[in-house]
Amino acid sequence: MLEPASVPDVRPPRRNRSAERLRRIDRIGDGLLYGVCAFACLLAVVTLLLVAYESVNGASPAISKFGLGFLTSTTWQPNFGEFGAGSLIFGTAFSSFFALLLGAPIAIAIGLYLSELAPKGVRGIVSPLVEMLAAIPSVILGFWGILILAPFVHERIEPFLHDTLGFLPIFGEPQTTGASVFTASLILTIMIVPIIASISRDLFLAVPRELQDGASALGATRWEVVRGVVLPSTGSGVIAASLLGLGRALGEAIAVTQVIGAGSEIKASLFETGDTLAGRIANQFPGAITELHQASLFYCGLILLVIGLLSNLLAQRIGRRFAYAQGVK
Amino acid sequence: MAELGAAFDPTAPLSASGNLRRRQFVSRFSEATATGAAVLAIAVLAILIYTVAARGAGALSWEFLTTGEPTGIGPALIGTAVIVAIATAIATPVGVLIAIYLTEFAGPRATRIMKATLDLTNGLPSIIIGLFIFGLLIKPLEKQMAFAASVALAVIQLPLIARGSLEVLLLVPGNLREASDALGVSRWRGVIGVILPSALGGIVTATVLAVARAAGETAPLIFASSVFDATKVGLNPFEALPNIPVTIFFLSEEGNPTGFTRAWGASLVLIAVILFASLGARALLSRNRERMSR
Amino acid sequence: MSSTLDSLDSFEQRLAPTPAPRLRIQDQGAPPDTSPHRHIGIEAVFEAKDISIFYGRKKALAGVSLRIPRSEITALIGPSGCGKTTFLRSLNRMNDSVPNFRIEGQILYHGHDMYAGNVDQVEVRRRIGMVFQKPNPFPKSIYDNIAWAPRNLGLKHDLDERVEQALRGAALWDEVKDRLKDSALGLSGGQQQRLCIARAIAIEPDVLLLDEPASALDPIATASIEELMHTLKGRFTIVIVTHNMQQAARVADQTAFFSLDSSAYEPSGTLVEFTDTATMFTNPADPRTRDYVTGRFG
Numbered sequence: 001m002l003e004p005a006s007v008p009d010v011r012p013p014r015r016n017r018s019a020e021r022l023r024r025i026d027r028i029g030d031g032l033l034y035g036v037c038a039f040a041c042l043l044a045v046v047t048l049l050l051v052a053y054e055s056v057n058g059a060s061p062a063i064s065k066f067g068l069g070f071l072t073s074t075t076w077q078p079n080f081g082e083f084g085a086g087s088l089i090f091g092t093a094f095s096s097f098f099a100l101l102l103g104a105p106i107a108i109a110i111g112l113y114l115s116e117l118a119p120k121g122v123r124g125i126v127s128p129l130v131e132m133l134a135a136i137p138s139v140i141l142g143f144w145g146i147l148i149l150a151p152f153v154h155e156r157i158e159p160f161l162h163d164t165l166g167f168l169p170i171f172g173e174p175q176t177t178g179a180s181v182f183t184a185s186l187i188l189t190i191m192i193v194p195i196i197a198s199i200s201r202d203l204f205l206a207v208p209r210e211l212q213d214g215a216s217a218l219g220a221t222r223w224e225v226v227r228g229v230v231l232p233s234t235g236s237g238v239i240a241a242s243l244l245g246l247g248r249a250l251g252e253a254i255a256v257t258q259v260i261g262a263g264s265e266i267k268a269s270l271f272e273t274g275d276t277l278a279g280r281i282a283n284q285f286p287g288a289i290t291e292l293h294q295a296s297l298f299y300c301g302l303i304l305l306v307i308g309l310l311s312n313l314l315a316q317r318i319g320r321r322f323a324y325a326q327g328v329k
Numbered sequence: 330m331a332e333l334g335a336a337f338d339p340t341a342p343l344s345a346s347g348n349l350r351r352r353q354f355v356s357r358f359s360e361a362t363a364t365g366a367a368v369l370a371i372a373v374l375a376i377l378i379y380t381v382a383a384r385g386a387g388a389l390s391w392e393f394l395t396t397g398e399p400t401g402i403g404p405a406l407i408g409t410a411v412i413v414a415i416a417t418a419i420a421t422p423v424g425v426l427i428a429i430y431l432t433e434f435a436g437p438r439a440t441r442i443m444k445a446t447l448d449l450t451n452g453l454p455s456i457i458i459g460l461f462i463f464g465l466l467i468k469p470l471e472k473q474m475a476f477a478a479s480v481a482l483a484v485i486q487l488p489l490i491a492r493g494s495l496e497v498l499l500l501v502p503g504n505l506r507e508a509s510d511a512l513g514v515s516r517w518r519g520v521i522g523v524i525l526p527s528a529l530g531g532i533v534t535a536t537v538l539a540v541a542r543a544a545g546e547t548a549p550l551i552f553a554s555s556v557f558d559a560t561k562v563g564l565n566p567f568e569a570l571p572n573i574p575v576t577i578f579f580l581s582e583e584g585n586p587t588g589f590t591r592a593w594g595a596s597l598v599l600i601a602v603i604l605f606a607s608l609g610a611r612a613l614l615s616r617n618r619e620r621m622s623r
Numbered sequence: 624m625s626s627t628l629d630s631l632d633s634f635e636q637r638l639a640p641t642p643a644p645r646l647r648i649q650d651q652g653a654p655p656d657t658s659p660h661r662h663i664g665i666e667a668v669f670e671a672k673d674i675s676i677f678y679g680r681k682k683a684l685a686g687v688s689l690r691i692p693r694s695e696i697t698a699l700i701g702p703s704g705c706g707k708t709t710f711l712r713s714l715n716r717m718n719d720s721v722p723n724f725r726i727e728g729q730i731l732y733h734g735h736d737m738y739a740g741n742v743d744q745v746e747v748r749r750r751i752g753m754v755f756q757k758p759n760p761f762p763k764s765i766y767d768n769i770a771w772a773p774r775n776l777g778l779k780h781d782l783d784e785r786v787e788q789a790l791r792g793a794a795l796w797d798e799v800k801d802r803l804k805d806s807a808l809g810l811s812g813g814q815q816q817r818l819c820i821a822r823a824i825a826i827e828p829d830v831l832l833l834d835e836p837a838s839a840l841d842p843i844a845t846a847s848i849e850e851l852m853h854t855l856k857g858r859f860t861i862v863i864v865t866h867n868m869q870q871a872a873r874v875a876d877q878t879a880f881f882s883l884d885s886s887a888y889e890p891s892g893t894l895v896e897f898t899d900t901a902t903m904f905t906n907p908a909d910p911r912t913r914d915y916v917t918g919r920f921g
Binding site for chain 1: 349359364370371424427433445446452547574592607
Binding site: 344349 | 668732733734735737739741742743745746747749750775776777829
């Protein structure tokens, strides 16, 4: 008669315990990972909020003293405790928009060159070179601006522009030693071109080949293909990129303060000295002794923060709408 | 049916006909303009680098790199290294953890919030971050300290590292995650043992780029580490440490020709470090992408 | 090849579909003439002379010679990957943008060497239009899609009428006439493809090249495209690439069969047989053709 072999099916208790311990470690580990990651995210959000808080907090003495009149008053006399950011807001807008006006077309042209014209090998070399321009620290750019660009602009460019286009009030009589809103705008242009160019290049490269082929097949020249298909389908993306560049220009403090000449009045001509919100802060904060002086500079910072955040949010919104439109296809 | 007048002679030679000559001229002109713009950008870069190299080379020497004021920038080099190192040590873990959260745990709402936070932080002007660190640390403690500068730089670095890590974490092939899940490996083991190692190259690249970025930032340092003794090396992060960007900034504002030479020398060193780091990161990036796509 | 036929050609003739005269040497009982020169009486729009195409070191097409007659539909059929589309795209210089593209031999268009030094690519594409496999309407309105190229060419007067005629020619007018300003991207696949055809014919090219125009479409849309072929035939010379044999049989006047030539060291595409469609599908000369059209391979 056959007897079934008996197999013990009781697991040794030792193994059971260690398996449970392992599972417990895993649960703790998972929870810990989640906790640590969530904490990091919280830290980032809190930091951003803190930045806003500190800006308001630091500015509060000036806000309570000057209120919104700070935005329009052009008096800036530390010795008399009189502060007004009107000319600074003007200088910020003037220099940044001029830089955008000059820089965006150049950057878009570079983007088109890199995506449409340059052979792959050339693109592989020129693209990183353009991005390298963005990696140059602003303090070095400003230093170069003081010693090289400003004299050159003062000796060659400003007189030329004044002589030929002097009927326009923005090209007034050259002053000083080349430290001017114009020089600062040129430096800002150099800073924002790489940003806008790289993003534009990527946008143009993403336009489907078939769309461009379709346009070419209709007997269109290269430029007509760009104008008719490439540019229209990337339009809002390029605008978002330009807004990001604008944000960079608005916030630049160091290079601007090195070359802008620290003027305090609103002048129509680009060739005068001027100042921006960021530049004024960098220029005067180390030497600001009184509470009100510091607070006024913080107030400038707060205005700058608001402008910067607004342009960033606008860029994000336009960028999102652009990405959505691409997805619809 | 009215004649619409598009008739052309198809047997005519295949050179430009009708208005094509003019249109080709316009097209070639635009091509020349675009090429010119690229040439302009390269030219500006070349002029910049040439100027810095030509004027800075004269100041370079072993003495310059190792001694303190007024002969050299040695302490400033060390100080920058310390400040950037601490900043990177803060920003990298936080950035990577944020990226892990976004890939492993985040729902759509959290993703939106974090992406917006990172974008906004990235867009903050560095002067504002300088004011922030002044208000948060310098003013209450009533002294400058390099550590505060590091915190400020870490804020600037954070979006770069988080985004770079996120990009490379997203590239980790789905089947890698599935494999570790299928083996019954817990989340945290999977992340630490499998996913992070495969994304390590990209994270390192992002970190190197962040280092390059932080090394050149001046504005926060004006607030946090601008009053220092540059004649000797300092390592204490709770004091203001000499550093390269502020040194260049002050020398540039002084108007003293010998100071200018030192500033060019310092600029050359700074640019060399940054360009070297950027190029290195880029080379790492392309090697990584190749490895990832295989 | 005389050019007097051409100089007599007036615009009105191009608009009204007129079947071109067919001269065919057909003898009852004699084997069908499959030489490329059998159409010697009809003017050839294209004459390819021993064409070889390379992408870098890879030979995509070897030794193709054929003549494409005027005002008829010529189909290029064959299994995928044997150079049909490559050949088609060489006919309007669309391959120029492909890196490492190289062509040997000659393609004559109305007697002119298409790859000669003084040839303007843009002029070539103005005369030889192309419709692609996947519909590629511009992200513009229906009207602007059609009007874009005529505007470039300076044909700005009577634009409305030109657009209408193009849409009618593509059998799309009735469906879109009330929504010309709507985005073209809102049309269905078949409508978009007809829009692309309308776009191509709006500038009245000499030749229409169609690269598998119906392969991305459902059967009903495909049928409408094929119907269109017949009405367009008299106005334009049409060359159509298709992997669908039945389509070629329904639509084309003559057919060219491409296949892979694996006899050479490196396999490349080659022209196997070129004859009128009826012959190709009932009594092809080459055994490879017979295998393909009877479905034995490919």
